[in-house]
Amino acid sequence: MKVFVTGGTGYIGSHTVVELQQSGFEVVIVDNLCNSNIQVLDGIEKITGVRPEFEQFDLTDEKATRDFFARHRDIKAVIHFAALKAVGESVSMPLEYYKNNLNSLMNVLLSMREFGVKNLVFSSSCTVYGQADVLPVTEQTPRKQAESPYGNTKAMCEDILRDLAKVEKDMNLIALRYFNPIGAHPSACIGELPNGVPNNLIPYLTQTVAGIREQLSVFGNDYNTPDGTPVRDYIDVIDLAKAHVVAIRRLLDGKNKANYEYFNIGTGNGVSVLELIQAFEKATGKKVNYKIVGRRAGDIEKVWADTTVANTELGWKAGVPLVETLANTWRWQEKLGKG
Secondary structure, three states: OEEEEEOOOOHHHHHHHHHHHHOOOEEEEEOOOOOOOOOHHHHHHHHHOOOOEEEOOOOOOHHHHHHHHHHOOOEEEEEEOOOOOOHHHHHHOHHHHHHHHHHHHHHHHHHHHHHOOOEEEEEEEHHHHOOOOOOOEOOOOOOOOOOOHHHHHHHHHHHHHHHHHHHOOOOEEEEEEEOEEEOOOOOOOOOOOOOOOOOOHHHHHHHHHOOOOOOEEEEOOOOOOOOOOOEEOEEEHHHHHHHHHHHHHHHHOOOOOOOEEEEEEOOOOOEEHHHHHHHHHHHHOOOOOEEEEOOOOOOOOEOOEOOHHHHHHHOOOOOOOHHHHHHHHHHHHHHHHOO
16 A cells, blocks of 8 residues: 655654555655755665655645656555754744745645545644643643744644545545654664754754764753753654554544544653753763753743543554663764764
8 A cells, every 4th residue: 555755755754654664555755855865765775675666856846746646546645744844944934934834735635635545644743832821732732823934834734634624524634743753763774864954952962962063052041941941742753653654544444533633742751951961961971062042933931742642542652762762863873973
């Protein structure tokens, strides 16, 4: 059974492709490689023994997207990752984020409707909750105005899915609201590899320890948290990837209870930035050179998940310990350093 994975050479996409292939699915990837590398396909093949089918183009191109679906009439489901995803960058580049993240989803949905593809899992984010009044957040936690254009695009994409589901009763849609993905595959064949200067904490941290970056900046230590630094729910990328496989099976097996559903995908534990740095040092024996700087635009103070619904409805639960996640992350960085 063929699954179309947009952004499948990206960080979360590539790990999900591995889990899909190891679960018996055939995968076809489209990626424009704006924030990933074609060599990721080598890593996927090394892990699974199967090289996924790949096409390079931009999903904001409506004709190219339609032509792709016309050539691949055997697609049964879509996982849509392709999006720009840096909170801070989105504040300074709002138009680019709205254009890319909204148009790519709409083009995929238009082609799905035209060619009769009924199932989609959407890569959403806990940013749709903004700074919640009550923690942990559940799926019933009211969404707030997003703190960044990136977060706003995720909320708007969810609204598109919700409105579409009201009229396209035979389409089945699931949004997975990720918390903070970190880690790498235990094989060290794939991991997070941003092009240019990383926007996310962990790759910047590991590049600092590796000597590629001079110093890690911790954005703010005056938040209302135990140590003053922001608190997040850090989930291992393998656990996150497995959630997508479970969601796809739910749709293909007709076990969804509504044709639009959404689930929190996290660990249920809040960890501060300084606690994460300390955990990394404990897991690897490496010291992190960091400094406290001012707050970063678009960041929220604290958020972590209540995962009860995902645990009970999806039958999914995060299981990789944080120390193992961080050890895998450093193993990946060490491999990159060796070329």
